[in-house]
Amino acid sequence: MPRDLVIPPKSLDEILDWLHPDRxxxxxxxxxxxxxxxxxxxxNRCADPDGLTDEVFDRVSRKVHGVRxxxxxxPKLYFYGVARNLVKESPKRAKRQVxxxxxxxxxxxxxxxxxxxxxxxxxxxxxxxxxxxEKKELILSYYAKDKQAKIDYRSEMARxxxxxxxTLRVRIHRLRGTIETCIERCLDRMGQxx
Amino acid sequence: MKEEGxxxxxxxxxxxxxxxxxxxxxxxxxxxxDSQMKxxxxxxxxxxxDDYLDDCLTTxxxxxxxxxxxxxxxxxxxxxxxxxxQEWAVNRTGKTPIPATPPLxxxxxxxxxxxxxxxxxxxxxxxxxxxxxxxxxxxxxTERNREFLAVQQELAQLNTPSxxxxxxxxxxxxxKPTVVRSVxxxxxxxxxxxxxxxxxxxxxxxxxxxxxxxxVVRRAGDGQPYTxxxxxxxxxxxxxxxIRVPARILTRGNNQIELTGVAANGSKSSSEIYSFFVSE
Numbered sequence: 001m002p003r004d005l006v007i008p009p010k011s012l013d014e015i016l017d018w019l020h021p022d023r024x025x026x027x028x029x030x031x032x033x034x035x036x037x038x039x040x041x042x043x044n045r046c047a048d049p050d051g052l053t054d055e056v057f058d059r060v061s062r063k064v065h066g067v068r069x070x071x072x073x074x075p076k077l078y079f080y081g082v083a084r085n086l087v088k089e090s091p092k093r094a095k096r097q098v099x100x101x102x103x104x105x106x107x108x109x110x111x112x113x114x115x116x117x118x119x120x121x122x123x124x125x126x127x128x129x130x131x132x133x134e135k136k137e138l139i140l141s142y143y144a145k146d147k148q149a150k151i152d153y154r155s156e157m158a159r160x161x162x163x164x165x166x167t168l169r170v171r172i173h174r175l176r177g178t179i180e181t182c183i184e185r186c187l188d189r190m191g192q193x194x
Numbered sequence: 195m196k197e198e199g200x201x202x203x204x205x206x207x208x209x210x211x212x213x214x215x216x217x218x219x220x221x222x223x224x225x226x227x228d229s230q231m232k233x234x235x236x237x238x239x240x241x242x243x244d245d246y247l248d249d250c251l252t253t254x255x256x257x258x259x260x261x262x263x264x265x266x267x268x269x270x271x272x273x274x275x276x277x278x279x280q281e282w283a284v285n286r287t288g289k290t291p292i293p294a295t296p297p298l299x300x301x302x303x304x305x306x307x308x309x310x311x312x313x314x315x316x317x318x319x320x321x322x323x324x325x326x327x328x329x330x331x332x333x334x335x336t337e338r339n340r341e342f343l344a345v346q347q348e349l350a351q352l353n354t355p356s357x358x359x360x361x362x363x364x365x366x367x368x369x370k371p372t373v374v375r376s377v378x379x380x381x382x383x384x385x386x387x388x389x390x391x392x393x394x395x396x397x398x399x400x401x402x403x404x405x406x407x408x409x410v411v412r413r414a415g416d417g418q419p420y421t422x423x424x425x426x427x428x429x430x431x432x433x434x435x436x437i438r439v440p441a442r443i444l445t446r447g448n449n450q451i452e453l454t455g456v457a458a459n460g461s462k463s464s465s466e467i468y469s470f471f472v473s474e
Contacts, residue, residue: 040225045265124278144286166423
């Protein structure tokens with residue numbers, strides 16, 4: 001679980017300055033770096049990727065004052081180095097530690113599953129309604145074909161958009177991420193109301 | 195991309211947790227620092243999720259996929275959302291499954307004319323037969339799709355820069371674009387059981403070169419075409435792009451390769467067509 005991470009303001013300033021001299025740009029890099037590190041912890045099957053990402057920033061904040069003067073190269077690699085150490089220290093999922101989130105205390109009843117599926121569908125509709133029409137059309141076209149025709153059709157789609165199939169996949173990946181975040185927030189709100 | 199980069203096949207193995215620790219670290223550090231590599235990894239991840247949703251992964255790949263991408267409640271939730279998006283898109287294009295007819299009550303059955311009651315068992319048998327036929331057709335489709343994806347993966351592996359560089363070609367055929375050799379006879383490839391891999395050397399006659407090339411292999415008949423991305427040009431004397439294909443996928447008759455240059459911004463050149471005849 002993510003911790004209540006509190007980086008002292010002075011250390012946060014130093015981290016941001018180290019990442020980029022322009023504060024707005026540094027903020028963007030900071031957010032992206034958090035996201036990337038969480039993904040890396042997930043790929044390494046670490047328990048609690050969000051908590052470990054907090055731990056990386058916590059550890060860097062304690063050393064940034066000295067390190068930024070001596071470290072050569074892309075500062076993101078320093079964060080990555082700290083993350084690698086944590087991967088080695090951290091137990092892998094299903095081996096030594098089970099996150100509470102993943103513990104099935106008892107199998108959910110069918111009615112609960114139906115309810116969750118219904119809520120998800122409702123949230124999906126809401127999130128898609130809010131989506132820019134062009135993006136909605138893009139994701140609709142990407143998925144709306146029979147299995148057999150998909151590969152050809154996606155190549156054709158990419159050709160029409162003047163991009164490679166790879167770029168099309170990246171766009172869909174990001175778009176799916178946006179919809180996922182929207183649905184998760186919607187589910188949280190619905191859960192709180194009930 | 196810095197250093198050697200990574201092929202789609204390698205990134206797939208990385209995402210399935212099948213690369214050595216040193217290679218993993220190299221890819222991860224590039225993922226953090228190199229935007230091109232990040233896009234490549236995300237594209238590979240999207241492809242993997244698509245294959246999972248389409249049930250096109252082998253059993254071993256599916257197990258590895260679920261271990262790395264469907265192990266926690268949060269990951270499973272993401273996969274469920276991805277599936278919901280896919281289902282929504284399919285339903286929006288008019289492929290909504292036909293709702294099952296509610297079963298007839300005893301009263302309804304009694305109210306039916308006698309003739310209908312006699313027809314019912316026959317209709318039920320026919321319906322069962324249709325369902326079995328549909329399941330069979332669907333299985334065949336899934337099987338064909340799996341075979342197609344397996345070949346697509348094999349093609350990607352055969353055409354990595356290291357494979358092309360390090361593994362000698364069994365047999366090769368040099369091809370000119372169809373327009374250029376319009377007055378010459380069509381090159382012919384004699385298919386033999388001992389030939390497993392065929393190297394096609396596609397001469398690039400356009401003045402402009404591109405950072406990468408895409409080849410689409412179209413076989414004789416109505417087979418599904420295969421696509422090869424990220425091919426590079428070689429300038430040994432003339433300019434050519436080498437591709438390798440398993441001989442078994444080439445069918446007897448006229449086969450075609452469509453080659454296109456891909457610029458750094460993703461825009462494409464006009465295509466060149468290369469034809470050759472496969473005989474036994």
